[in-house]
Amino acid sequence: MARTQRHLRAQQRVQTLIARDQPLEETLGAICRIVEAQVPGGIVSIMLCDETRLYLDRIYSISLPQAYCDAVTGTAIGPKNGACGRAAYIRDFVVCADIAHDPNWRGFHALAAEHGLKACWSYPVRASNSEVLGTFAIYYREPGEPRKSDRRRVVEAAELVSLAVERERNREALRENEQRYRSLFTYHPDAVFSLDLAGHFTSVNAACSKITGYAMEQLIGSHYSVLVLPEDRSRIQALFRNADPGEAFRYSATIYHREARAVYLDVTNLPIVVNGSVIGFYGIAKDMTEQHRRETELRILQRSVEASINGIVIADARAEGKPVIYVNEAFERITGYGRDEVLGRSCSFLQGSETDPEAVASMGKALAERREINVTLCNYRKDGTPFWNNLYLAPVRDGEGTVTHFVGIQHDISERKSYEAKLSFHTSHDALTGLANRSLFEDHLLHDVQLAKRHGRILAVLFVDLDDFKPINDSLGHEVGDQVLIQVAQRLADELDPGDTLARFGGDEFVILLPELAREESAIRLVERLLTCIRRPFRVAEHELYIGASVGIAFLQDELENPVELIQQADMAMYRAKQKGRNAWECFTSDINDEVSARMALRNDLQEAIEAENFELHYQPLLDAHSGDVVGVEALVRWKHPVKGYLSPGLFIPLAEDTGQIGPISEWVLRQACRDMCRLAAEGYGQYRVSVNLSPLQFRRPNFLSNLQQALLETGLAPEYLELELTEGILMADSAAAVETLHRLRDMGVEVSIDDFGTGFSSLSYLKQLPIGKIKIDRSFVRDIATSRHDGAIVQGIISMAHHLGLAVVAEGIEDAEQRDFLAAHGCDVFQGFFFARPMPLQKLRAYLGQPTVTSEGDALPASRFS
Numbered sequence: 001m002a003r004t005q006r007h008l009r010a011q012q013r014v015q016t017l018i019a020r021d022q023p024l025e026e027t028l029g030a031i032c033r034i035v036e037a038q039v040p041g042g043i044v045s046i047m048l049c050d051e052t053r054l055y056l057d058r059i060y061s062i063s064l065p066q067a068y069c070d071a072v073t074g075t076a077i078g079p080k081n082g083a084c085g086r087a088a089y090i091r092d093f094v095v096c097a098d099i100a101h102d103p104n105w106r107g108f109h110a111l112a113a114e115h116g117l118k119a120c121w122s123y124p125v126r127a128s129n130s131e132v133l134g135t136f137a138i139y140y141r142e143p144g145e146p147r148k149s150d151r152r153r154v155v156e157a158a159e160l161v162s163l164a165v166e167r168e169r170n171r172e173a174l175r176e177n178e179q180r181y182r183s184l185f186t187y188h189p190d191a192v193f194s195l196d197l198a199g200h201f202t203s204v205n206a207a208c209s210k211i212t213g214y215a216m217e218q219l220i221g222s223h224y225s226v227l228v229l230p231e232d233r234s235r236i237q238a239l240f241r242n243a244d245p246g247e248a249f250r251y252s253a254t255i256y257h258r259e260a261r262a263v264y265l266d267v268t269n270l271p272i273v274v275n276g277s278v279i280g281f282y283g284i285a286k287d288m289t290e291q292h293r294r295e296t297e298l299r300i301l302q303r304s305v306e307a308s309i310n311g312i313v314i315a316d317a318r319a320e321g322k323p324v325i326y327v328n329e330a331f332e333r334i335t336g337y338g339r340d341e342v343l344g345r346s347c348s349f350l351q352g353s354e355t356d357p358e359a360v361a362s363m364g365k366a367l368a369e370r371r372e373i374n375v376t377l378c379n380y381r382k383d384g385t386p387f388w389n390n391l392y393l394a395p396v397r398d399g400e401g402t403v404t405h406f407v408g409i410q411h412d413i414s415e416r417k418s419y420e421a422k423l424s425f426h427t428s429h430d431a432l433t434g435l436a437n438r439s440l441f442e443d444h445l446l447h448d449v450q451l452a453k454r455h456g457r458i459l460a461v462l463f464v465d466l467d468d469f470k471p472i473n474d475s476l477g478h479e480v481g482d483q484v485l486i487q488v489a490q491r492l493a494d495e496l497d498p499g500d501t502l503a504r505f506g507g508d509e510f511v512i513l514l515p516e517l518a519r520e521e522s523a524i525r526l527v528e529r530l531l532t533c534i535r536r537p538f539r540v541a542e543h544e545l546y547i548g549a550s551v552g553i554a555f556l557q558d559e560l561e562n563p564v565e566l567i568q569q570a571d572m573a574m575y576r577a578k579q580k581g582r583n584a585w586e587c588f589t590s591d592i593n594d595e596v597s598a599r600m601a602l603r604n605d606l607q608e609a610i611e612a613e614n615f616e617l618h619y620q621p622l623l624d625a626h627s628g629d630v631v632g633v634e635a636l637v638r639w640k641h642p643v644k645g646y647l648s649p650g651l652f653i654p655l656a657e658d659t660g661q662i663g664p665i666s667e668w669v670l671r672q673a674c675r676d677m678c679r680l681a682a683e684g685y686g687q688y689r690v691s692v693n694l695s696p697l698q699f700r701r702p703n704f705l706s707n708l709q710q711a712l713l714e715t716g717l718a719p720e721y722l723e724l725e726l727t728e729g730i731l732m733a734d735s736a737a738a739v740e741t742l743h744r745l746r747d748m749g750v751e752v753s754i755d756d757f758g759t760g761f762s763s764l765s766y767l768k769q770l771p772i773g774k775i776k777i778d779r780s781f782v783r784d785i786a787t788s789r790h791d792g793a794i795v796q797g798i799i800s801m802a803h804h805l806g807l808a809v810v811a812e813g814i815e816d817a818e819q820r821d822f823l824a825a826h827g828c829d830v831f832q833g834f835f836f837a838r839p840m841p842l843q844k845l846r847a848y849l850g851q852p853t854v855t856s857e858g859d860a861l862p863a864s865r866f867s
């Protein structure tokens with residue numbers, strides 16, 4: 001009984017050691033001690049299997065000699081390998097009553113004998129799953145058989161060993177599991193954490209710290225929501241609230257990094273279930289910030305590509321034929337092809353008959369060489385219309401540098417191209433007539449002169465200047481003038497050969513290049529034809545208009561160095577033709593050159609005269625036809641040329657009108673005339689009205705009226721003592737504006753008369769509508785008034801009708817008494833002419849007007865010339 005109790009107590013001790021997870025070695029040592037205490041003379045050994053279950057590689061014993069233990073450690077499990085090797089092998093009790101004679105101990109006899117071991121009883125240690133874990137054995141130093149109780153003791157001890165070893169193995173497995181789990185947690189690159197049910201962090205790994213910027217100790221215990229963006233909090237709280245027990249849930253969240261930057265997370269939470277209850281949540285949060293940035297960037301890029309106004313096309317560089325894999329909306333708009341019609345096709349379908357093969361080849365070369373290129377080529381829309389495509393092609397490379405795609409950016413530059421074409425047309429053509437302009441004409445001239453010289457051809461340049469075109473422009477307006485020019489251009493073009501060049505140099509000047517004439521007479525015959533065709537009437541709206549032309553001809557001479565000189569020569573010849581009268585032509589000769597040079601010199605001299613104010617005014621009196629009183633004077637400008645003396649305005653006014661120099665001359669005349677009249681009055685010669693000739697240019701200036709007013713103010717002449725002489729042409733051009741100006745003059749008190757009446761297009765009925773007071777019959781009618789019944793009748797008619805309209809009539813150019821008497825007899829109001837007085841300088845006018853006479857009121861009396 002006492003032995004049984006001792007046995008039980010011994011077992012309890014061992015079990016306590018096992019339960020307390022004491023080290024296995026300690027527990028097995030205890031088992032050895034307990035059993036040896038129970039079996040006098042018995043020496044206990046416990047052997048355990050290796051992982052392969054083929055060897056007994058560990059031995060625990062408190063009494064066996066160490067040398068023996070070392071020798072048997074590693075014994076293979078086998079039927080003839082001693083008591084333990086065999087017991088593990090046959091999985092049953094093995095009794096070796098006499099080791100020395102036991103055949104299963106062959107190989108171990110000497111060892112056993114050496115250590116005095118004579119008997120051994122061994123039993124396999126088996127796990128709960130029957131797996132052999134090792135052996136439990138008792139050695140004796142005398143041969144002997146076990147009793148039943150001995151066998152039971154060995155089996156019980158083996159079970160205790162099994163318990164201890166299994167417990168140790170479980171402990172090991174648990175430790176390993178724990179380490180595995182720890183590794184997963186610790187080394188996971190994503191943030192792994194656990195939360196309690198209230199949402200506080202209970203554990204965090206290093207990645208949590210890295211992603212949030214907070215130390216692990218700071219995170220543990222804090223609530224997850226302090227990290228989450230306020231706008232995300234309620235959504236995430238709801239997810240936790242509504243999570244199905246036992247189900248994982250996933251969401252995206254944005255948190256604040258400690259450095260106040262947003263971190264985008266992809267979070268998965270899963271419940272921690274212990275004993276069937278959820279006690280918290282595990283979380284795995286993947287940092288998506290970089291991916292989010294890339295996605296945002298990609299989205300923006302994608303939208304930019306979609307919304308680009310340029311067509312964008314992407315082709316697969318690795319597939320045969322480089323098929324299109326993407327086109328944007330602009331591509332569809334520009335080409336007219338829908339996306340579905342394009343995808344999978346090679347972009348070459350946009351090319352057509354007008355596509356430049358060189359551009360296509362250079363594009364193909366760039367694609368083959370995998371490099372970018374910018375080409376402009378003609379592509380075709382779906383409806384067949386061509387468009388200019390400025391295409392930029394660039395390769396797209398992958399991470400290894402392999403070209404995977406080509407991106408093409410199309411820019412439809414059709415509008416720019418057409419604008420450029422127009423621009424280039426305008427730089428080389430006249431906008432009104434569409435003819436070549438001077439620059440293009442000169443290009444042709446240089447080229448044709450070269451050929452003519454090389455092949456000994458006859459080449460001529462014709463300079464055509466229209467006669468009588470200016471009055472049309474002035475009197476009927478520019479629109480009518482433009483139409484005439486267009487028709488002239490057409491008529492000239494109709495007469496020319498295809499190889500000839502017709503150009504307009506501006507105004508009414510046309511220039512023709514005849515590069516290949518059979519003989520010089522051919523040019524002259526052509527000129528005759530041109531003059532004839534220009535003489536034919538021009539019809540513009542309700543007008544039937546007649547003009548002529550003057551043509552200068554210049555032939556290419558061997559000695560000519562600069563081809564452009566031919567134009568100048570033809571121009572000079574034209575000038576000479578003009579002097580011959582209307583519808584004439586003239587060939588260039590060297591004397592013409594001299595004449596033009598003289599004109600150029602005169603122009604330069606005139607400019608100097610303007611700057612030095614080298615002019616003088618002469619005054620020609622105007623006499624009352626009845627009383628002979630001087631009723632006014634006409635101011636006539638003279639140029640005091642330093643070499644040539646006084647020059648008549650007939651010599652320089654037309655030149656000044658051509659060159660625009662008339663402007664400053666007119667300004668000077670107006671002011672000087674006003675000043676002189678004031679001076680005469682101040683000197684007591686009387687206050688006379690002065691007539692000043694007005695040039696069309698001066699009248700049309702926008703600031704004409706204000707300048708006039710300024711001149712009157714500056715000089716102090718009262719407006720009623722100023723009369724402006726206008727030609728009919730001035731009034732006819734842009735008549736509405738001209739009439740308006742006349743009204744303003746009348747409002748100012750300035751008198752207006754029509755000069756050279758009878759030579760223009762106007763009729764008396766037209767003049768009736770104008771606020772004018774006087775007409776001046778042209779000198780040409782007065783000249784033959786007494787001898788030509790025709791002129792006499794015209795003058796008579798003019799006077800009669802003018803009086804009916806309430807207009808005074810002045811006759812100019814009266815040179816003899818006959819003319820005077822005729823005009824007096826027919827009621828002419830005012831006389832002017834050499835018969836009475838020639839134009840004279842102011843000093844002579846003083847003498848002509850006689851001694852200054854001053855009335856009691858201080859006014860001078862008018863001088864009478866008839867008494």
Ligand SMILES: Nc1nc2c(ncn2[C@@H]2O[C@H](COP(=O)(O)O[C@H]3[C@@H](O)[C@H](n4cnc5c(=O)[nH]c(N)nc54)O[C@@H]3COP(=O)(O)O)[C@@H](O)[C@H]2O)c(=O)[nH]1
Pocket residue numbers: 620634635636637648649650653666669693694695725755756779812813814815832833834835839
């Ligand atoms: N825009 C301006 N034109 C001006 C100005 N000064 C003169 N002119 C114009 O120049 C043309 C020639 O003028 P001029 O040589 O001075 O001749 C004038 C008279 O001398 C001449 N005249 C006068 N009486 C007779 C005569 O009996 N016989 C005859 N053969 N000639 C005579 O007529 C000219 C005046 O003509 P008009 O102006 O039509 O009254 C001439 O057209 C001038 O208008 C100027 O400052 N600005």
